[in-house]
Amino acid sequence: MSATDVATTATGTAPRGARLALKEVALxxxxxxxxxxxxxxxxxxxVLTVVGPSGCxxxxxxxxxxxxxxxxxxxxxxxxxxVSGPDAARTLVFQDDALLPWRTVRANVxxxxxxxxxxxxxxxRTADEWLERVGLAGHADKFPHQLSGGQRQRVQLARALAARPRAVLMDEPFGALDAQTRAEMQDLLVDVLAGTGATVVFVTHDVDEALFLGDRVALLGTAQVVPVPHPRDRGASYAGLRQQIINSL
Structure with missing residues (x-):
């Protein structure tokens, strides 16, 4: 089964992404x-990425x-x-994977x-399809303590998307990972989001991560929202934009 087939099977007809708006909001x-x-x-x-210093x-x-x-x-x-309270249409993904240690990987998803x-x-069926999608097809019967940090984040991502939310709110989910695993998770996120239709708000303190993942980057604490040219690139083509964001922060 190809990655495209898995995505189609796991998500069915993609739900329409949610349109989120804050108007003159005090937080x-x-x-x-x-x-x-x-x-x-x-x-x-x-995919809106949000950057800003700690505590902002x-x-x-x-x-x-x-x-x-x-x-x-x-x-x-x-x-x-x-928005008057939590809703199944919106799901949160944390830096701490928040998996239940007494449930298997499949049961968590x-x-x-x-x-x-x-x-x-x-x-x-849905859990197994999403575990295959995130590269963990052979780990369904394991428990969270038997997985690496990157693998646990893959499980959290599969759990979040298996429920077909219309908005995924991600709070520095890759912040605790080493550089190589973090890059792998960024690539995986771009891949697994394809075809889901979900709106994503991704918080990070890493400007390079924000530029790679985002369609736009919001600079919290300023009024600036910066569009990011596609296709996605980790190279020097973002250097000027990266410096602009750093200077603004």
Whole structure:
């Protein structure tokens, strides 16, 4: 089975990506405003990377988009409707893989499908298809402690996408990986997102990662959103844009 066949089988008809918008939003916790006056729109199926220094509110932004943290002011919308709480259409992916240690790799990927009430056979089929997609077909019966850090992140990615979310919110998921594994995961993410239709907001402190993955790069704490030319490239063609972003931050 080819990678394209696996993606088609695992996702079926790709859902339409969510359109996310923040309008004059204040982010933070009561008594502690981290960012104020945030205006940002993420288009359907777009990969928006978000960069900024530590403590600037990147993780707070994701939790607000996920509906886990209410804005202190302004409005947060999905497809023109207010985000009032968590929703299965939006899923979070963390730097910590957050796998359940007592469940096998397959059972971890099946978890969101089980929560939705999918039949056992359908859950197993979808989980196995996504594990093949992320290169872990031979690891389904292992437990998380038997995997490397990069492999655990592959499981987390498979679990997130198996549920066919319309938006994937990623909080520095590759930050704890070594440089080679991180590059491999970046390539894998680009590959597995193809055909899913999902909108992605990817938070990182790494400008090179932001440029490689993003259709646009949002510079948190400024009003700047920088378009990234495609095709994706790790070479010198991004040097000028990279320096522009670093100077702005």
């Amino acid at each position: 933070g916790h009561r008594g502690n405003v981290v960012l104020d006056g945030v205006d940002l729109t993420v288009g359907e199926g777009e 509110g990147k993780s707070t932004l994701l939790r607000t988009l996920a509906g886990l943290l209410a804005p202190l002011g302004g409005t947060v919308e999905q497809d023109g409707f207010p 099946e978890l969101p499908l089980a929560i939705r009430g999918a039949a056992r056979a359908a859950r197993r």
